[in-house]
Amino acid sequence: MAAVLARDIFKTFGETPAVDGITLTVADGEFMVLLGPSGCGKTTFLRIVCGLERQTSGDLIIGGSVVNDTPPRARGVAMMFQSYGLYPHYTVRNNIAFPLRTQRIPRKEIDGKVEWASRLLGIDRLLDRRPRQLSGGERQRVALARALVREPTALLLDEPLSNLDAKLRASARLDIKQFQQRIGVTTIYVTHDQVEAMGMGDRIAVIDHGRIRQVGTPTEIYDEPADRFVATFVGTPPMNLLARGGGCLGFRPENFLPRDMIDGGHGGITEFSFRVDRSEYLGSERIVYGVIDGFDTQVITARLPPAHVAEESIRPGEWHPFAVRNSALRYFDNDGKRTSRH
Amino acid sequence: MQRAIGIAVREVSFYAAVALFVVLTAFPFYWMLITSLKTNPDLYNVTNIPFWFNEAPTLEHFKYLFEQTLFARWLLNSLVIGICVVAITLLAALPAGYSLARLTGRGGEALGIGIFLTYLVPPTLLFLPLSRIVAWFGLQNSMWSLVLVYPTFTIPFCTWLLMGFFKAMPIEIEEAAIVDGCSRLGAFVKMVIPLSLPAILTAVIFTFTLTLQEFVYALTFISSSAQKPVTLGVATDLIRGDIFFWGEIMAGALIASIPVAIAYNSFLDRFIEGITGGAVK
Numbered sequence: 001m002a003a004v005l006a007r008d009i010f011k012t013f014g015e016t017p018a019v020d021g022i023t024l025t026v027a028d029g030e031f032m033v034l035l036g037p038s039g040c041g042k043t044t045f046l047r048i049v050c051g052l053e054r055q056t057s058g059d060l061i062i063g064g065s066v067v068n069d070t071p072p073r074a075r076g077v078a079m080m081f082q083s084y085g086l087y088p089h090y091t092v093r094n095n096i097a098f099p100l101r102t103q104r105i106p107r108k109e110i111d112g113k114v115e116w117a118s119r120l121l122g123i124d125r126l127l128d129r130r131p132r133q134l135s136g137g138e139r140q141r142v143a144l145a146r147a148l149v150r151e152p153t154a155l156l157l158d159e160p161l162s163n164l165d166a167k168l169r170a171s172a173r174l175d176i177k178q179f180q181q182r183i184g185v186t187t188i189y190v191t192h193d194q195v196e197a198m199g200m201g202d203r204i205a206v207i208d209h210g211r212i213r214q215v216g217t218p219t220e221i222y223d224e225p226a227d228r229f230v231a232t233f234v235g236t237p238p239m240n241l242l243a244r245g246g247g248c249l250g251f252r253p254e255n256f257l258p259r260d261m262i263d264g265g266h267g268g269i270t271e272f273s274f275r276v277d278r279s280e281y282l283g284s285e286r287i288v289y290g291v292i293d294g295f296d297t298q299v300i301t302a303r304l305p306p307a308h309v310a311e312e313s314i315r316p317g318e319w320h321p322f323a324v325r326n327s328a329l330r331y332f333d334n335d336g337k338r339t340s341r342h
Numbered sequence: 343m344q345r346a347i348g349i350a351v352r353e354v355s356f357y358a359a360v361a362l363f364v365v366l367t368a369f370p371f372y373w374m375l376i377t378s379l380k381t382n383p384d385l386y387n388v389t390n391i392p393f394w395f396n397e398a399p400t401l402e403h404f405k406y407l408f409e410q411t412l413f414a415r416w417l418l419n420s421l422v423i424g425i426c427v428v429a430i431t432l433l434a435a436l437p438a439g440y441s442l443a444r445l446t447g448r449g450g451e452a453l454g455i456g457i458f459l460t461y462l463v464p465p466t467l468l469f470l471p472l473s474r475i476v477a478w479f480g481l482q483n484s485m486w487s488l489v490l491v492y493p494t495f496t497i498p499f500c501t502w503l504l505m506g507f508f509k510a511m512p513i514e515i516e517e518a519a520i521v522d523g524c525s526r527l528g529a530f531v532k533m534v535i536p537l538s539l540p541a542i543l544t545a546v547i548f549t550f551t552l553t554l555q556e557f558v559y560a561l562t563f564i565s566s567s568a569q570k571p572v573t574l575g576v577a578t579d580l581i582r583g584d585i586f587f588w589g590e591i592m593a594g595a596l597i598a599s600i601p602v603a604i605a606y607n608s609f610l611d612r613f614i615e616g617i618t619g620g621a622v623k
Contacts, residue, residue, distance in 0.1 A: 050521050073523040085514030089536050102523030146522070 002063025002153040003028045004049060004186060009058035011044055011210075018044040019055070020210030026154070029184045031177070033201030035191060037233070041210035042190045043158055049188060050079045050156050063153050073102065078152035082159040084143040086131040092118075092142050093127040099150045117149040120179060137168045141175075148179065154186040161196060173199060194234050198222065206230045225250075228336035237287065237301040239330070247333040253287070253303035255328035258313040259321035267326045274300065274322035276314050281306060288314050292322075371596070371603075378403050378593035385588055403589030412567050413594055416575035419485050420598070423571055424550045426489045431496040431549045432542065438497070439504030440530060444513070450505075458502040461495055465558040468494070476563055485571065487563040492553050499552075500545040507541035508534065543609060551602050572598045 004026040011019040019041045026032040034042040047053040049060060051072035060067050067075050078099065087095050096117055100110045118124040121141040131139060140160060147155055160176070161169045177200045180187050191197055197204050198218045205215045206229070214226035225231035225239070231250050232238040239250045262269055273293035280287045286309060288302040302322065304314070313320055333339045377385065379399040390396040407413045442450045442457075472491055481487035511534065519529035535542070553571075560574040567579055576594040580587040 052517055052520065071525070072521045073525065077521065079518070079521045081514040081518060083512060083514050085512070085518030087515060087519070087533060098519070099522040102528070146518075 002186060004154050004188065005059075005061035006045070006049070007059040007061070009045065009048060009060065010056045011041075011048060011053060012056050017041075017210050019048065021058075022207070022210070022212055024205055024212060024215065026186055026188060028186055031180055031187045031189065031200060031202040033189045033191060033197040033204045034207055035194060035197040035201075035204050035234070036207035038192055040207045042192075042207050044210075045207070046079070046156050046158055046188060046190050049154070050077050051075050052079075076150075076153040077156055078147035078150065078154075079156040080143050080147045080158065080160050082162055084131075084139050084163075086139060086142060086146075088131050091128050091130055092123065092134070095131065095142055096127075096146045096149050099146060103150065113149050117145040120148070120182075121145045121175075136164055137172065140164060140172060144176065144179070148183060148185070151183070152185065154188060155180070157187065157189045159191055160189075161191075161193075176200065194236070198234075206233060208233070224338075225330065226338050228332050231330065231332070237303065240300045241332070242292065242295055242298065242300075247331060247339065250330040250332060251324045251328055253301040255324050256300070256302040256322055257304065257324075258309065259323045260313070261308065262323050262325060265325060265327075269323045269325050270329060271321060271323045273319050274302070275319045276316050278316060279314055286314075293319065371599070374592045374596040374599070378589055378596055380589065382589065403587075403593045406587075407590045407593050411579055411590070412570075412575060413572070413597075415568055416570050416572040417598070419569065419575075420554055420571040420573070423485055423488050423492070424553045427492040427496060427553045428546050428549045430489070430493045431500050432545065434493065434497045435500035435504055435545060436535070436542070437530075438501045440508050440534060442501065442505045443508035444516075454502055454505045457498045459498075461498040461502070465495070465556075469559055469562045472559070473562060481563075483564055483566055483569060485564065485569045488553070488556070488560060488571065491559050491563070492556060496549040496552055500549060503545055503548070504538065504541055507538050511537060547605055547609060550605075554598065554602060 004024075006022055006024045009019050009022045010017065022041075022045055024032075034045065036042045044053060048055045049062075051067070051070065055068070062075060062077065087098065090098065093114060096114045097110050100113060105113075114127075115124070118127060121144060123138060123141050123145060126134060126138060126142070131142065134142065140163070143160070147157075157176070161172050164172055173196060176189075189196075189200065198221075201218060203215060203217055204221050206213045206221060208229050214221060214230045216224070216226075221230060221234055225234065228241065228248070228250070232241065235252060237253050239252050240256060242249045256272075256274075259271060274290050275293070276288055276290040277299075278289045280289075284306075286304045286306045288304060289299055290302075291298065292300050331339045376393070376395070379401070380395060381397050381400045381402065384390060384395065384397045387396070438457075442454045444450075446453065472494070476482060476487040476490065479487075479490060481490060515533050515537070516526075516529040519533045520526060524532060555573060556571075557573050557577070560571050561578070564570055564574060567575065570578070572594065576591055576598070580591045580594065
């Protein structure tokens with residue numbers, strides 16, 4: 001296990017930059033999530049870390065040594081692919097044993113480790129099957145076992161849950177996080193799904209157009225977004241933004257509540273007149289869409305707890321007094337960067 | 343009622359079509375078999391019905407073929423040539439097809455098509471320049487000249503065939519192997535080759551049958567009987583002047599075509615998989 005350091009990594013394909021200067025430190029044993037829209041360069045960065053792509057410039061340091069020109073097999077990292085990349089002509093046992101065999105580890109030791117990894121993931125009864133005889137969830141576990149079995153310096157996961165159905169995804173999310181914590185392996189996890197990112201990451205790096213927009217804990221990313229991109233990319237529905245003066249003012253939908261639900265507290269509140277256009281009842285929450293007086297063109301969302309909201313305070317077509325605590329307001333300047341105040 | 347007639351008509355026309363194709367493909371074999379078993383007087387009497395025996399069948403032609411001609415030697419020559427050409431072709435086409443599919447990016451496709459086009463240049467155009475090369479190697483009048491020349495048309499086709507197949511193979515499997523500790527060559531040997539067996543088998547059958555049926559180069563480069571492959575031997579040594587040894591010719595053709603027919607039929611499904619697997623990408 002080792003820390004992974006990337007310093008000014010650039011990668012261009014022809015003219016197009018895929019990775020545009022990424023500097024990132026992943027501490028030993030940390031679970032780092034790279035979050036960004038598709039095509040933002042996060043997978044390319046991951047492929048550079050494991051050595052399947054060579055960066056155009058910049059340094060990559062794994063476990064204290066520069067590995068720019070080290071071939072993938074000598075980096076000691078394990079990668080789990082989006083489509084798993086299981087070896088279809090091998091049994092599950094041989095799939096898991098493969099990374100050990102290439103290192104010429106004695107047979108007895110291999111058997112022991114395969115046993116350990118398959119027990120860990122609960123696939124020990126599948127060892128003699130072939131990948132095509134497995135369900136999606138089982139395949140995912142085999143791929144994870146194959147990645148973990150040789151105790152890699154770093155574990156790289158490229159959208160590992162995207163081929164699973166929603167229900168399985170939730171449990172697999174929990175599983176991966178648990179294994180990672182138990183083994184304590186440095187992990188870089190690529191996803192475009194913010195639920196995965198928020199739920200699993202020790203820290204999240206939000207990436208857009210090949211650049212890191214912000215690195216921080218899930219709380220930091222959500223509560224203190226560094227710029228407008230992060231503010232609107234993370235969170236469903238995204239942060240509301242109101243153009244004001246030279247910049248804009250942002251607040252999360254769950255902080256935008258009927259006036260009578262908010263007490264002033266210290267710091268005070270900012271009041272808005274909100275015209276409700278439409279509301280969606282989702283069971284645990286109610287999403288309300290409308291416009292704020294003076295900003296007619298922009299749809300504003302509010303996320304309300306259904307049990308505590310009186311029907312008459314969100315009647316469609318009418319103006320209602322809404323408010324946000326001043327402590328929940330975020331300000332962004334003209335370039336979209338976060339500023340302290342306006 | 344009308345529907346029943348419609349179904350009947352459809353069934354009948356379907357089986358009629360099938361029967362037509364069966365006759366079309368099986369008739370040459372039937373003709374070879376019956377001709378090779380007829381006595382000469384039966385064969386040359388024009389008043390006889392040609393489709394069935396008018397005299398008792400005989401194994402005379404087969405006996406003559408094996409005892410009085412070098413037929414067994416020709417078969418062996420063809421087999422040796424076929425095996426050598428298959429080996430050379432695979433040795434060149436596997437890495438070439440893989441490189442074109444994976445390593446050269448966009449130019450790979452154009453290069454692949456270019457290589458395939460060379461397959462379309464007819465042997466009648468090439469045997470003159472190739473005869474210089476054969477002479478330069480000192481292989482005139484030797485079956486080894488064919489081992490040298492046949493790969494010029496088998497390698498392009500097989501490279502193209504294998505390239506299509508490799509392109510269709512998910513690249514993650516090789517990449518996983520590379521991250522798991524293989525070199526690219528190791529990933530190729532351990533993952534790509536076992537997984538492309540259908541395509542490799544197609545390439546083998548195709549190459550083997552091409553070499554077995556080739557005629558122009560063999561005729562050009564070889565004149566002594568002991569060096570001839572079976573196609574050439576049957577056609578040149580069993581036609582003397584204007585006398586055709588029809589019984590022996592048909593017996594020889596039958597024996598030479600049976601292994602090919604068996605190979606095609608037993609591997610037909612994989613053969614189709616190999617060809618279409620590449621075609622649809």
